[in-house]
Amino acid sequence: MSELSNTQIAERLQHLTTLSIALNDIKNVKLLLERILQTAKNITNADGGTFYRVSADKTCLEFDILINSSLSLHYGGSKDKSDKMRAIPLSFDNGEPNLDAVVAFAANRKESVNIEHVYDTPIFNFSGMRRFDEVHDYHCQSLLAVPMLDHNSELVGVLQLINSVDCNNGQIQAFDMTDQLFIEALSSQAAIAITNQDLILQLENLLESLVNLINIGIDEKSANTGRHCQQVPKLTMMLADAVQASKEGPLKDFSMSENERYELWLAGMLHDCGKITTPVHVIEKATKLQTIFDRIDLIDSRFEILGRDAEIRYLKQVIEAGKSSQLVQALQDELERFNCDRAFLAHANIGCERMQDEDLERVMTIANESWIDYLGETQPLLTENEVENLMIRAGTLTGEERKIINNHISVTIRMLEALPWPKNLQDIPEYAGGHHERMDGKGYPRGLCKEQMSVQARVMAIADIFEALTAKDRPYKTGKTLTESLRILGRFSLNGHIDPDLFRIFVSEKVYLKYAHEFMDSAQIDDVDESQIPGYLIQ
Structure with missing residues (x-):
């Protein structure tokens, strides 16, 4: 050798x-x-x-x-x-x-x-x-x-x-x-x-397990929000990949390494982690009067009492003056009015996109009615808090409850910024904390405009809205169809809410359709006429 x-x-x-x-x-x-x-x-x-x-x-x-x-x-x-x-x-x-x-x-x-x-x-x-x-x-x-x-x-x-x-x-x-x-x-x-x-790898697995632990905690509070936490990162990555694949337009130079993709995915998983502090009765508020239970039942009980009192008055009058057709008609008219008001309030208790002015006035008119409680004391038919909730113009949340919900993003940012992220994950707070900002600077919590936000944060904003629009498991709404959701997103792209360049890629690359086939109910997947989508021009 x-x-x-x-x-x-x-x-x-x-x-x-x-x-x-x-x-x-x-x-x-x-x-x-x-x-x-x-x-x-x-x-x-x-x-x-x-x-x-x-x-x-x-x-x-x-x-x-x-x-x-x-x-x-x-x-x-x-x-x-x-x-x-x-x-x-x-x-x-x-x-x-x-x-x-x-x-x-x-x-x-x-x-x-x-x-x-x-x-x-x-x-x-x-x-x-x-x-x-x-x-x-x-x-x-x-x-x-x-x-x-x-x-x-x-x-x-x-x-x-x-x-x-x-x-x-x-x-x-x-x-x-x-x-x-x-x-x-x-x-x-x-x-x-x-x-x-x-x-x-063990540390990454531990980190991912901790993220899932947070989402499990949120899921236990609200199964609906838990699904949202899982779906948004998936849609975020679909759109981000489509943007990276685009070869023309303002975003043609956008690219991500594998580390950057992992960072964005993890940010998507954490984008709503602050909701772990949001009260359950606010997250799960399915109707305007819901707290621990739906207080429309209390109002129903009052109408039952009003009807019973009306019948008692009628019977007393019959005893005193004898039965007459006028008394019978008066009782029927009064009971019919009660039933109509009761049905109206039950309908008003359900959240909608916008409540009409005449409906708001009717709530106030009904609120001026009174009833006699078990102590014999006269009470307003609707309390101030019930009036406040029933007069919510859109959705089911009051202004104060909206602040509580909105605060989850501030909590999310504080939680994420408190963590000692390694260099390759240091942008997670910015990505996760920007999905409620708007391109025109009218969003929250920091009022950032498009130029102050990363592409990744703007991508997540679209994913967050589209998932919320199409989700069929929310307690306060039904899932919208593809056409309805894209038209709302299109209007958002025109009014400065979302990035119009990203929205065009979302539509042109059929990201919405890929997501729909994988995660949406088939009944929601209708034939989309892209020429009718606001803010989108077919090339």
Whole structure:
């Protein structure tokens, strides 16, 4: 075996240096492991290599990657795995460590195994390797198995190299001590990088679990809002991808990296996290008079009393003056008026887009009526609070309740800005906190205008509105059709509410239709005439 020249040693050091740089850049663990194995093969000029990772429960070594140059085999990593490669147990059924398989030996002893002639070594069971040789007409001669240990000496995996090839004559040779030292150095460095990647993934999973935990809390308060928290990020990503794919218009240069896509998705998941502080009776207010229960029932009871009192008056008059057609008609007229007012208030209790002025006046007229309570005291038919709620022009929320609802975005921003976001996630508060701002600066909570907002925040604003319009599970409304929703959005694009450039992409790239087919009820998916959508011109 010839000694390595200074040039060859320099080349190996260069391989290690290149890998060291790559370890910090490669975020995909599968590609990272493949790069490590390829580098190990290059350093030792090995014909084949296999990488095993220790299983999550620490009971076995799971096959991850196999590469063999002369056989042109490549399983795992950037390629599909082979179902023929079996996991190797680290211990037997009796609890004794597995020292028969060479990679299990290296793993259990945490030491390298360097064999010059594989089948002349009786202490290991090479039955699996023999089967491989028979199937592929191959001969495994030399072997180097190196355990990969992290900074805590915890096992990460085992790197196994097969058949070192002499560069001068192409003959198979043993892996020398220099080979072993280089691979041990590489394995140590790679194990730490893999561990760091695993820790990053664990932290990301923890972060996502905490986000889901918040949404579960919101969902427990309101199943309707919980669905909203899941759907908005999905629609946000659909529109963001469509914007990135556009090749013309003011947004043709917009692009996002994978990290930026993840940041936007996470912001979408958190965009309503402040609602965890919003009172349930406000979030779930299905009718104008609803608090813990719908107080229209109290008003119904008063009308029942009014009707009963009218009947009592009639009966008294009958006793005193005798039955007359005038008395009967008067009673019927009065009861009919009560029933009409009662039905009107029941209808007024349901939220609408805009209550008519004459209906508001009628509420006040009814409020001036009175009834006698069980103490014999005269009370107004409607309390001040009931009048305030029944005269809500649009929706079901009073001005004070609207402030409470609107405050959720301020709470969201405060919650998110209080977190020590890493650099790659530091824009989450801005993305999540801007979905109630308007392009004309009339939104809330900060009154930002279009130029002060990122494209991502403007995308989320459209997703938030469209999901709310089409959602069929809100307690205070039914889900609108595609045509109705797009016409409302179109008007919003004209009056400075949403970004008109983003809206045009939303329509032209059929983002609305993709979302509809995936998440909307089929009854809401009507045929949209895009030429009739305000603010949208067909190209």
